[in-house]
Amino acid sequence: MGIPSIEVLNINDKPESSNVPQESVVPHEREVVMGVMAIWKADPETETLGISKLHALVKQNNPTWSLSEKRLKTVLKSFNLLTTSSQFSYANEITSKETPGLSLPSTVRLQFTKNRGKGLYAAKSFKAGDLIFEEESPLFFNPPLDHFTLMKNGMCCSYCGVTNLKDNVKRGLDCNVCSETWCSGKCKKMDKLHSSLKHNIFGDTKKKLMNSSKWFSYSQFCFDNKWMAAYAVALIHAQCIADKTGLLASQFDAFAQVSQRTRYKAIDSTGGAFDSINGGALFVKEQQEQLWEQGHRAFNEAFPGHEVSYEHYLVMLGTFNINNVDGSMFLVQSHLNHHCQPNVSVVFGDSKTDGIKVYAKRSIGAGEELLTSYVNPEHEQATRQRELRVNWGFVCSCSKCKSDIKALEKRRSDSVAHVKEEEDHRNALKALKDSAKEGEDEFDLPVPQSSSGTGERRKSVKFDEKVIAFKETA
Structure with missing residues (x-):
């Protein structure tokens, strides 16, 4: 029997990485910020990372950058983007007055509270799917701005923006002074x-x-x-x-x-x-x-x-x-406050000029506040928080946000355990390679701990894109 030799082979058709160093560049502060933004937008959960972990991600995405943790922190601080920075909110600067001429449906009542201001409350109990109230038309309707040129040239309705204009001239729905026209007698009258x-x-x-x-x-x-x-x-x-x-x-x-x-x-x-x-x-x-x-x-x-x-x-x-x-302002609907898990849904009619209907999403008791969602409830908690703070001025602390934060903390805890498991696994692989190079006949691998804590051995092992082959020489 010959003397065994060891050869390291690549697998998965992955070439050896080049040893030629890439030229490093010092990024402009705007490039740094946009690099961080890209990370946050790809995964909103990364917004709460500390500077060290964030720096590691930035370097991973931009390997040629010459960027220290200190400079990253300085740049983010100058733009008030540090996770430790207090983000600006303006809920306390929003003012409102009692609405004159407000006629409320008999199914709801208006109530003022110190913390939430004006709000709508159920005057009776509702079952899921019940119609709570409707507004037949908005107080202020605004046609779509992107149809402005079409309106000016008579290619869509001058009031609602609808482009389906069949025989509108024959029906007397065109303007006798300018080139604009309407889709119906209703729109012509409302304009x-x-x-x-x-x-x-x-x-x-x-x-x-x-x-x-x-x-x-x-x-x-x-x-x-x-x-x-x-x-x-x-x-x-x-x-x-x-x-x-x-x-x-x-x-x-x-x-x-x-x-x-x-x-x-x-x-x-x-x-x-x-x-x-x-x-x-x-x-x-x-x-x-x-x-x-x-x-x-x-x-x-x-x-x-x-x-x-x-x-x-x-x-x-x-x-x-x-x-x-969606561009229109409604007198009653505007009194609905926000919750990331709303108990009502707001539905438009076939046309935006038809107004809206408000339905119960679940059973609602008499005296319970009616709540809609200003943002998509399916978005991540961090995304919802950011949109609410920027667009409506408040930091949401509803029950859904609190439960989502707890779930996020649990995922992070599980992630830490997983990282520890992967680190143990890499150490085991290193021991395998070192032992093979030294020609040892036997060695033991520690059993990696699974996230479930059962200690079961993995069914497969990845050798970092390489395998160790043993050959005999004559």
């Missing part, structure tokens, strides 16, 4: 602002409540910047101007209010990468302020004699952003 906003070009324009040419300029500005909130508040302002009773203006003023500048502080404190309404705003704070200022100037030009201050314009934007449901 009470059309003439005032879009072709009040005759007579003394100084006496008009609105300037049509400037309105088109403002609408185009909103369309170009994909700025739905700015478009919506201008339509709301136009409706309030046209309402001689003043009730609409008072009702809009009674919605929960906050300045868009205040909301932006929360966006900025998370790098702005997760704001679902504004699309994120990291590194563009000055540009954002310039956009607001441009919008404000164009807004006032469209409403001569009914101008608003810059600060009031920002409050209008913030008010719309925290109260709208």
Whole structure:
């Protein structure tokens, strides 16, 4: 028998890693932040990692970066992104008033509490699936901004934005002054602002409540910047101007209010990468302020004699952003508070102009608060928390969030145990290789502990993409 030799072979067609070192680069601070953002977005649970573990992930994703833990911590601190940093919330800066002319369904009652403000409560018991209340139409309806060009060219309904326009001209549903048209007699009747906003070009324009040419300029500005909130508040302002009773203006003023500048502080404190309404705003704070200022100037030009201050314009934007449901604002529905495990569901009709219906998701007792969800309840707890804090200003502490946090802590505990098991396994493999190289005939492997604690031996072993082959030489 010959003398055995040992050869290390690659498996899984994996080539040996190159020993040629890659040139290291020093990343810009913005690259560092975006690298961290990518990790957080891929796995929201990583947002709570300490700086050492986060640094390891960043280096793993960017092996050529020359980045120390100290610099990573400094960069994140400068952008208020450290997990130990207090994240900005603004719930205590939101104000609201009693709503004038509010007519509540007999099935609900309105109640004020110190911690939650206004809220709706069940006036009777409901079973799962019961209709609790409905609102036949929104107080303020806003057509989809992305259909602006289609509306202007008569290719969709000027009011609701529907593109299915069959024989609308023959049915007398087209405008006799401009190229715009409607999908139905209902929409034509409901579009009470059309003439005032879009072709009040005759007579003394100084006496008009609105300037049509400037309105088109403002609408185009909103369309170009994909700025739905700015478009919506201008339509709301136009409706309030046209309402001689003043009730609409008072009702809009009674919605929960906050300045868009205040909301932006929360966006900025998370790098702005997760704001679902504004699309994120990291590194563009000055540009954002310039956009607001441009919008404000164009807004006032469209409403001569009914101008608003810059600060009031920002409050209008913030008010719309925290109260709208898919672009529309409802007087009763807006009083529903949030829970990540809601007991009601809000359902739109076949058309957005049909209003909404609110159903019980489960059995609800008389006197119980009616709760909806402002975010997707299926999202991870960290994602829900971030969206609620940024878009609505509060840190959620509902029962679902608390139970999700406990479940997350358990998973992390199990993960630590798994990491320990994997480390023991790697040590065992190293002992195997070392023993083989030394030519030992016998050796023992420690039995790895499974996560269940049974101590059962693994059924298969992976040798880090390599196997050890024994050959005999003559």
